Every structure is written in structure tokens, then in C-alpha cells.
Amino acid sequence: MLTTSSYAKDAIKNEWLGNKIGITDDVPEPFAPIEISNKSIRLWKKEFLLSARASVFDNINILGKQFLSGPVEVKPYNKKVLTPLRSSETWRKNSLSSFHFIKKTFYEGFILENTVKVEYDGFVSVTTNIIPEKQIELTHLSIEIPIKKSFATLYSHYFLGTPLEVRKVFGNKNDFKGYLMPDKDIAFEFSPAVWIGNEEMGIEWFSDTNAGWILENKEKAIEIIAGKENTTLKINLIYKSTSLKQAFVFHWGIMPTPVKPFPDLKNYIQLYTAQEDSAEHIINKWLFPIDKEYSKLDEAAKTGLKSILIHQLWNEFPGYPGTFDEKKKALLKKVVNEAHKRGLKVILYIGKDMPVDSPEGKKMMKSFIKEPSHIRKRKALRKYKSFTTDANRFYNDFLIYKVKILIDEFNIDGIMLDGHNMVVPCINQRHGHGTKINGTVIPVYPISETRELMKRLYWLFHVYKQNGIIIAHAETPFLPSLSFADLRWVGEGLVWRWRNQYSASENKPITQLLPLEEFRGIYAGYNLGIPLIFLAKPKVGPMIAKDRISSISLIHGVLPRFQYPPLTCPEKCDDQDKIIWEIYRNWLDMSENGKWEFYPYWNNKGPLKMLAPNNNAKLSYHYNDKKDEAVLYISNFDLKDTRAVVSVNGKDGDNWICSPITDTLCKINKNQLEVALKAMGYGVIKIRKAAKLL
Structure with missing residues (x-):
């Protein structure tokens, strides 16, 4: 085994401590500088909307679509949600890489202050401070993020109960798990991150600790509320009758996704x-x-x-x-x-x-x-x-x-x-x-x-x-x-x-x-x-x-x-x-040969369609419409062999041929491709019109 005697003497000096390497306001590619107006903060394919009524953001646009059904709020309750008296907003010194503002909402007996920083990749950090002017009573204090239901079909978070052998390896009792969004309310204990979205976009909420949270039931630290028109992510910071005499401070953040352009x-x-x-x-x-x-x-x-x-x-x-x-x-x-x-x-x-x-x-x-x-x-x-x-x-x-x-x-x-x-x-x-x-x-x-x-x-x-x-x-x-x-x-x-x-x-x-x-x-x-x-x-x-x-x-x-x-x-x-x-x-x-569009099995709007078999087989493919060529990926998740049939969108009589990359049998009869798939097997197959053979 090597010891420190094997190394140069100056290697043990702490010349690295306190260095400033990489601490900069540079905005590296593919990110873009922040653009600011009096009503919004604009980044690549993301826009945070501001208004007097919202304690954080009025809404968030992602990929040109309004993602939320209402504002991002920190809401105080005393049996019912409290009504604010007024609010104010102060902008701090800003740059091309970050934007800072302070939002104060005044209530009877206390001030709710949110200090917000938005960075060029969409990272938003928030420090929320409840500042009592006298002793106040709260039964509930929550962060609420209402998401349009069409954008909330998937969710993921840390979950408990990972086997002991895994915990020994990774030094952690948690793992990350993803789910389909159920059509009912769900609740779970503290997780440092929760993401909600669909296959196109989403938003992640995060916090580095739950220290200081006041909860009667820790199993309800985080709730996902299923509504008719929206799905609300609700983070319960206080969920118990509480008297506050001193400031109550906590840190959290959100991040819309995708965070940057996906490479072609x-x-x-x-x-x-x-x-x-x-x-x-x-x-x-x-x-x-x-x-x-x-x-x-x-x-x-x-x-x-x-x-x-x-x-x-x-x-x-x-x-x-x-x-x-x-x-x-x-x-x-x-x-x-x-x-x-x-x-x-x-x-x-x-x-x-x-x-x-x-x-x-x-x-x-x-x-x-x-x-x-x-x-x-x-x-x-x-x-x-x-x-x-x-x-x-x-x-x-x-x-x-x-x-x-x-x-x-x-x-x-x-x-x-x-x-x-x-x-x-x-x-x-x-x-x-x-x-x-x-x-x-x-x-x-x-x-x-x-x-x-x-x-x-x-x-x-x-x-x-x-x-x-x-x-x-x-x-x-x-x-x-x-x-x-x-x-x-x-x-x-x-x-x-x-x-x-x-x-x-x-x-x-x-x-x-x-x-x-x-x-x-x-x-x-x-x-x-x-x-x-x-x-x-x-x-x-x-x-x-x-x-x-x-x-x-x-x-x-x-x-x-x-x-x-x-x-x-x-x-x-x-x-x-x-x-x-x-x-x-x-x-x-x-x-290196033209533009290929990827059509996934969950959102196939392209020219090829799976006709058979049942849902245990999935088809996705790359398609080049200028070349009339496609590369198909067909997977069989069944315990039995099966025959997949794919419809090829073309005129009757078009002469297509198939060329498997994998060891897969295929044939095309007019505009239907038939593929023999082994149990739990897959096939990768190229198809093209015979007139356009390489």
C-alpha cells in the first residue's frame, strides 16, 4: 500500500484552499443570458412571470407553454388561508447570469418575505422568512405549486425502504423512484427533491433539509393534490397549531425542465x-x-x-x-x-x-x-x-x-x-x-x-x-x-x-x-x-x-x-x-446524413404505426422523410415469442425492403412490416424504398 512518503513533499500543502477557479458570472454555452422586463424573467425556453398578487411567481412558461394553472405561493393559514394586506417588490443588483428580487407580503401581525434568486439555467433559490411583529398563531404554512393536469402525468422523488445491501454501498437509505401520476391525492415524508411533469417538460422542487419544519404527522410533509384541472404540489413547512414569536426561516427552490437544449x-x-x-x-x-x-x-x-x-x-x-x-x-x-x-x-x-x-x-x-x-x-x-x-x-x-x-x-x-x-x-x-x-x-x-x-x-x-x-x-x-x-x-x-x-x-x-x-x-x-x-x-x-x-x-x-x-x-x-x-x-x-426525427412509442405522430401485438410490444423509430428511410426499435416485453406488425405509410405498391441490424427476421408485404420477436427480445431494423437503396 502506498503512503505519503511516496509523494512529493509539497503535495500535502493546502495551496488549493480558498481558490476562486470557476466562480464567475460567465454564461457558458448552450445557456443564454437572462433577459428582464418589468413583468418577466426570460431564459432559454423558460419565462418566470411576475405580478403583485403572487408571493413568488405568477406563472412559469416552459417551451412556450403556460405550465402552471396558478401562481407559485407560500401560503399561511390559521384554520383558513390568511388574506394579505399589501405587498412590495424590490429588485437587487443583477447581471446576465442571475436576477435577484425580494417580495414582501404584509399580513396582520407579520411579514412574509421571500428573497428570490434566478440563475441562467433556471435554478431558483428562495429564502422564506416569517417575521412576526407580535406573537402570531398559524395552523399551516405551505409552498403551493399548481400544475396544469395535462403536464402532470409523471412524478419522481426519493423514497424510503431501499434494501440494506444498497444502503451499505451508497451510504444512504434513499433512492430515486419514478411513477405514473395517480388520479388521487398522495402524501409522503420529507424528500430533498420532487419532480412533476410529463415526457416533454416538468418542474423540480428541492430543499436541502427539513430541519425546523413543524409537523404533526411527518408522513404529510409533502402532498400531491389531484384536482380536476390541475395537480398541486404542496410542501407543508408547518402543519400543526403553532405560536411564532421569532423569525421562522427556511430555504427551498424550484427548477423548470428541460434545463437546456437536448442535443440532436x-x-x-x-x-x-x-x-x-x-x-x-x-x-x-x-x-x-x-x-x-x-x-x-x-x-x-x-x-x-x-x-x-x-x-x-x-x-x-x-x-x-x-x-x-x-x-x-x-x-x-x-x-x-x-x-x-x-x-x-x-x-x-x-x-x-x-x-x-x-x-x-x-x-x-x-x-x-x-x-x-x-x-x-x-x-x-x-x-x-x-x-x-x-x-x-x-x-x-x-x-x-x-x-x-x-x-x-x-x-x-x-x-x-x-x-x-x-x-x-x-x-x-x-x-x-x-x-x-x-x-x-x-x-x-x-x-x-x-x-x-x-x-x-x-x-x-x-x-x-x-x-x-x-x-x-x-x-x-x-x-x-x-x-x-x-x-x-x-x-x-x-x-x-x-x-x-x-x-x-x-x-x-x-x-x-x-x-x-x-x-x-x-x-x-x-x-x-x-x-x-x-x-x-x-x-x-x-x-x-x-x-x-x-x-x-x-x-x-x-x-x-x-x-x-x-x-x-x-x-x-x-x-x-x-x-x-x-x-x-x-x-x-x-x-451525418440529413435530419432524422425520433418518434417515441408514447407520442407517435409519425408515419409508422404498430398494428400488433398487444401492449407488451413497443415501437419507436427514427425517420428521415426526405430519404424515405427509417430505423425501427421494436421491443417485446412478453414471456412469449410474438409477431409484430407495423404499418408503413406509403402509396399502394410502394416497394419497401427491410434490413435487420439485430438477429431478427423481417419481411414487408406492400406497406406492412412483419417482425418475429423472441420472448423479451428486441429488434433494430432499417427500412427504405427499394428505389433508394444505398
Whole structure:
């Protein structure tokens, strides 16, 4: 095991503490500067409407549509809602990146003050302060967000009861879960984030803690009220007869989605990456010549690969954001140089676990560590001990400083963050997390600090070094931090769900583990504005094998990811890797040949229609109307083989042909496509008019 004696002496200095890297008013692309009028705050595809009657916002427009059915309010009750006497609004100093205002609403005996900050990506932070002029009585105080019913078909939030094995791994009893919106009222205990929306748009409410909330029944901290015309998200800060003599302050926020433009096919494909364990492996395997002048790295670039992720073995400690080994430095520089010669980007893995024996781990563990936590003995890859960090002022400064060194010294193009955008509860009061009430420390979910970390990293890779890539590897869609990721890697959480809910030999549809509505709510990406790649883990059970992952991800317009491209075959790839590679290559060809529209199964207004079988089969497709070509993704979530029939919109006698990419039988009779699908299988099929053969 390595010790601090292995490192340069100056490595243990805290020269990074207090740095201002990435703390700026810059508005990086693809975001746009804020525009302000006396009635609204305008961002990309979002508009916050202001008025005297609303204590926060009068309404919110998303993608040109009025999303709410009424104002965003903080409402006080004393058996019934209280009537305000008057209100005032004060604007503070503002910039192109943020807008601040204070809204005061005057009631009999107290003032309700909301201090609001809107940032360029739609992040809204609110500090609400009840200021009594005398002792007042309240029975209820709630944040109320009424959403038009047509936009409130899905919802997601943290939920309790995740199995103990998962909690041990992730250090948290919570997970994120998505649902179809029921046509009845629902209530649950405090969650740091709740999202409500549909497949197109939505809004996320969040708060970093429930410390100080006054509730008679903690199971009613959050309610979703089903009305005839609207669905209201109701956050109950006080739900008990209460006398207030002093100020009552709490912090919360909202964020409309999508947070930024979703990339088109051409830009999405640029984010796809292949993985190798270390710089040494790339040199020994990828730079190994096929002939005297042509290597596998040349072949990778020629056949369409855009970037390489170097995973956990590029340095001494897997996950640590740097290396002190001169040999490893030289290898990394060589790989980056060789990749750049071929137009390939290089992305480095950075973990959220901090090695105990790293210089900063020894010196700063008490300030870095997330509590409650424990020291983990890592047996895989290399033997070492680590602890879990969270976003806080010490760790943020450290990571930003170290990543800037990686850019300056090695000219890397991006980073893959393993869990950094996730928000988990912490009670480490050394770095300001946790509130002690009646002898109990109430945890903090450090939403603002996690967002600040991701925001500063985004500046590094999109302003300081342009055209970089930040990959966020996390299941949880916390939008305040995910706003500053270019890509999400998801799917690993399914492994833990599967291991705790099913036996290894069970062979059931993946939709039992991951319902389609949950995929649409928290994974599909269009409604959030963050594209994703779905991980297909090797050597797992049948329910989450690579073909099952492909069957559910492709119908949502999401590429599954091969762990290793076929260029490293035969030692590391299998038949499914080869199929995924071919699908990727097909998407690459599509991205370079005209405009392709994606028609998903949940909103198919295009020319192809599924005629049969029942609802256990789903059809989505890309269509190019100028070329009369389509690429179909058809998945069978039934336990039996089936025959799918698809209607192709064309004139009678049009001569179409089908060309399967997967091992799928298909035929076209006039304008009907027939596809044979295996039980719980899928097919990817290209169709085109015979007169337009490539």
C-alpha cells in the first residue's frame, strides 16, 4: 500500500484552499443570458412571470407553454388561508447570469418575505422568512405549486425502504423512484427533491433539509393534490397549531425542465465513449499496430469512435484526481497526444471515494468526509482504504484545483464523475452540514454546494477549456447539479435492485424491475434536458443482461453502452457488444446524413404505426422523410415469442425492403412490416424504398 512518503513533499500543502477557479458570472454555452422586463424573467425556453398578487411567481412558461394553472405561493393559514394586506417588490443588483428580487407580503401581525434568486439555467433559490411583529398563531404554512393536469402525468422523488445491501454501498437509505401520476391525492415524508411533469417538460422542487419544519404527522410533509384541472404540489413547512414569536426561516427552490437544449443526433453521438482501464493498456493494446503503420487506435478513429474513457487504473489510487508517479504521468501524456493526433478525446475517471493514504486524505479526512460514513476496504483493482466525500467548501476547492492541473498538465478533454452530482444526507458539522435540534442532528442534503461544484467544473471544461465533456455517473436526477453535466451514465442502480428483489436465475421482463413510466420520468432525458447512455453491465443475471438493457433503452432514444468496443475483441467483447457497436455506427451514419426525427412509442405522430401485438410490444423509430428511410426499435416485453406488425405509410405498391441490424427476421408485404420477436427480445431494423437503396 502506498503512503505519503511516496509523494512529493509539497503535495500535502493546502495551496488549493480558498481558490476562486470557476466562480464567475460567465454564461457558458448552450445557456443564454437572462433577459428582464418589468413583468418577466426570460431564459432559454423558460419565462418566470411576475405580478403583485403572487408571493413568488405568477406563472412559469416552459417551451412556450403556460405550465402552471396558478401562481407559485407560500401560503399561511390559521384554520383558513390568511388574506394579505399589501405587498412590495424590490429588485437587487443583477447581471446576465442571475436576477435577484425580494417580495414582501404584509399580513396582520407579520411579514412574509421571500428573497428570490434566478440563475441562467433556471435554478431558483428562495429564502422564506416569517417575521412576526407580535406573537402570531398559524395552523399551516405551505409552498403551493399548481400544475396544469395535462403536464402532470409523471412524478419522481426519493423514497424510503431501499434494501440494506444498497444502503451499505451508497451510504444512504434513499433512492430515486419514478411513477405514473395517480388520479388521487398522495402524501409522503420529507424528500430533498420532487419532480412533476410529463415526457416533454416538468418542474423540480428541492430543499436541502427539513430541519425546523413543524409537523404533526411527518408522513404529510409533502402532498400531491389531484384536482380536476390541475395537480398541486404542496410542501407543508408547518402543519400543526403553532405560536411564532421569532423569525421562522427556511430555504427551498424550484427548477423548470428541460434545463437546456437536448442535443440532436449529431451532437449526442459525439458524447459516446469506449472504455479502457489504464493509459498503459491503451498503449499496449490500442497502439499495437495492425500493420507497421496502422494501429487499433487508428482503426477506432476511422470507424467512428469519438472519445476514450480511461477508467480506474490511470493513477495510484482509483478515483483520486491526480497522479504523482512520473511513469504514469508520461504514459498519460503519451495517450492524450496520440489520441489527439487522431481526433479522439480523452476522458479520465474520478471517484467520490477518497483514499485514506492519499496526502489530502490523511490531512483533511475529517473535513472532507460525509457523515455518517465508514472506512471501506477496497479489494477490487488495488487494495486500499477509502472514505466517502460530499460536496462542501473544503472538498470543492480541492477537486477544482486538482482538475485544473489535469487540464493544464495533460490536456485532458473531460472527466467522468462517479457520483459527484448525487446529493446524499450529511451531518458533518465541521464543514457546516447538519442542524442540531433538541439533541438530534438533522442531516443536510448539500444541494447548493453540489451544484456549485458541478458549475465550477463546467466552467473548466466549457470556458477555460472549450468543448470538453463532463459525464455524471449517477442514477438520481438532481437537476440543480445535473444542469452542468453533458451526459448521464445510468443503469448501475438496476444491478442493486435486481440483486435484492430477484434470484439470480429468475428470467422476467426488465419492465418488472424498471417500469416504462419510470424510465420516461427519470431517465429518458428529453423532459430534463440531459442526454444519457444506459450501461449494460457484463456478467449479470438474465433480467438485466445487455440485450434486456438494449430492449428498454433504444425505444426511449437512448443508446446502450458497450464496455469495450469490438476493436479490443476477442478477449473482452461478446455478440451483444458487437450489436451495440453496429447500432452506434448506424447512428453515426444517420447523424451525418440529413435530419432524422425520433418518434417515441408514447407520442407517435409519425408515419409508422404498430398494428400488433398487444401492449407488451413497443415501437419507436427514427425517420428521415426526405430519404424515405427509417430505423425501427421494436421491443417485446412478453414471456412469449410474438409477431409484430407495423404499418408503413406509403402509396399502394410502394416497394419497401427491410434490413435487420439485430438477429431478427423481417419481411414487408406492400406497406406492412412483419417482425418475429423472441420472448423479451428486441429488434433494430432499417427500412427504405427499394428505389433508394444505398
